[in-house]
Every structure is written in C-alpha cells, then in structure tokens.
Amino acid sequence: MQDPTEDTEWNDVLRSKGIIGPKQPKEAEITEDQIQAMLDDAIQRRTDLPAQEGQRDKKIDDMSLDELDELEDSEDEAVLEEYRRRRIAEMRATAEKARFGSIREISGQEYVNEVTKAGEGIWVVLHLYANGVPLCALIHHHMQQLAAKFPQTKFLRSIATTCIPNFPEKNLPTIFIYHEGSLRKQFIGPLELRGDKLTSVELEYMLGQVGAVPSEITEDPRPQIRDKLLADLEDKSSDFY
Numbered sequence: 129m130q131d132p133t134e135d136t137e138w139n140d141v142l143r144s145k146g147i148i149g150p151k152q153p154k155e156a157e158i159t160e161d162q163i164q165a166m167l168d169d170a171i172q173r174r175t176d177l178p179a180q181e182g183q184r185d186k187k188i189d190d191m192s193l194d195e196l197d198e199l200e201d202s203e204d205e206a207v208l209e210e211y212r213r214r215r216i217a218e219m220r221a222t223a224e225k226a227r228f229g230s231i232r233e234i235s236g237q238e239y240v241n242e243v244t245k246a247g248e249g250i251w252v253v254l255h256l257y258a259n260g261v262p263l264c265a266l267i268h269h270h271m272q273q274l275a276a277k278f279p280q281t282k283f284l285r286s287i288a289t290t291c292i293p294n295f296p297e298k299n300l301p302t303i304f305i306y307h308e309g310s311l312r313k314q315f316i317g318p319l320e321l322r323g324d325k326l327t328s329v330e331l332e333y334m335l336g337q338v339g340a341v342p343s344e345i346t347e348d349p350r351p352q353i354r355d356k357l358l359a360d361l362e363d364k365s366s367d368f369y
Contacts, residue, residue, distance in 0.1 A: 234286045249308065252305070255302075270327070288302065312339070315334065
C-alpha cells in the first residue's frame with residue numbers, strides 16, 4: 129500500500145479533495161481500510177445522485193460502469209477514473225475465470241492438455257465413466273448442474289478405458305480432482321460416491337471440501353454411517369413384533 133505521508137501526485141489529489149489529511153508523521157499510520165472508508169465517504173458527500181433505485185445508498189465499489197459515468201464531474205474525475213479502471217479489471221478477471229460452464233467430453237489424447245496442463249489457478253473435475261452404468265449417468269446429471277453453477281471450474285468426462293487402458297469397471301464411476309495439473313483428490317467406485325443415493329448437494333459439498341468449487345455448503349449433508357446403522361437396527365428389531 130502506498131504511504132499516505134509520502135509526497136506523491138496521488139496523495140496530493142487525495143489531500144486536495146479532503147480525502148486524507150495533511151502530512152503527518154509516519155508513526156500515525158493509516159490503514160488501507162481507513163483510506164478506503166475515507167475515500168468512499170468523501171466521494172459520496174461530493175455526489176448529487178438522483179435518489180432513485182437506491183443509488184444514494186450505494187458504495188462506489190458497488191456501482192455499475194454506467195453509474196460511475198454519471199458520477200463523474202471535473203472535480204472528481206481523477207479519483208473516479210482510478211475506481212473505474214479497477215472495476216473494469218475486476219470484471220475482466222471474473223469473466224476470464226467463468227469461461228467453462230458445461231461438461232466437455234475428452235479423449236485419451238486430450239488428457240494432458242485438458243487436465244495436467246489446464247493452466248494456473250484452474251480446478252479440473254474429471255469423471256471417468258462407462259456407458260450402461262446407472263451410477264455414471266447419475267454422476268453426469270449432477271455434474272451438469274454443478275458445471276453451470278460453477279463456471280470457473282473445468283468439468284470434464286471421459287470413457288474410462290480411453291484414459292486408462294483396462295480400467296476396472298467395478299471402480300466406476302471415478303472422479304479425479306486436479307488443481308494446476310496436480311491430483312488433489314479422487315473418489316473411486318460406488319461406495320465412496322454413495323451409490324444411487326448420491327444427491328447433487330452432496331456432490332457439491334464433496335467438491336467444495338477439496339476446494340474445486342466455491343461452495344457455501346459447510347455442513348456435510350450426507351447421512352452419517354452411525355445414523356444408518358441405528359436405522360437398520362431399528363428396522364430389524366421391528367421384525368420381532
């Protein structure tokens with residue numbers, strides 16, 4: 129963070145607009161959050177926006193590009209231009225991350241480029257499947273929903289034997305999770321994936337725990353083994369009555 133006590137053109141702009149105070153000893157440092165709050169407050173006080181659609185209550189970081197254009201005037205042009213530049217950069221970064229959004233089918237020849245060379249910061253969820261396996265079809269259905277919900281994650285699928293020759297069908301479905309080319313987690317076979325009881329919410333939680341998707345689900349939605357055992361015992365005891 130730039131020191132607000134330094135003699136710079138940017139600090140001169142902030143001082144001229146009353147956003148930061150006069151030069152002060154470095155011992156009285158101002159945090160970045162404090163400067164942000166002062167900047168928002170100063171610009172808001174200098175702004176005479178129409179009181180429609182809640183604009184008067186908006187912070188500048190929450191404004192659209194059109195609203196920033198309306199806010200600009202000769203006095204605040206330099207300050208607002210810096211914020212406008214930041215917003216454009218943030219929007220471009222978000223658009224760059226959200227470039228997937230669906231499941232892609234890949235062949236064994238595409239594996240290296242699509243998975244191990246996916247790129248910096250990219251999470252890859254790869255589903256190995258076989259036609260005619262009901263649980264594979266269920267996993268594919270759930271992944272279609274998650275791919276649309278989390279477009280910054282690359283969701284792929286491939287027939288297992290095209291990626292790994294002689295891959296055992298008993299291990300299907302299998303899900304491999306990669307980050308920046310490194311294998312981070314694997315779910316192999318019906319037992320780890322809860323068989324035909326698996327829900328989309330449960331799969332999202334499992335991927336979120338690894339970090340593959342930014343899920344907001346923090347508590348495990350899967351029934352605990354203990355609960356299942358108790359339910360089975362209750363069912364068996366009822367047979368005696």
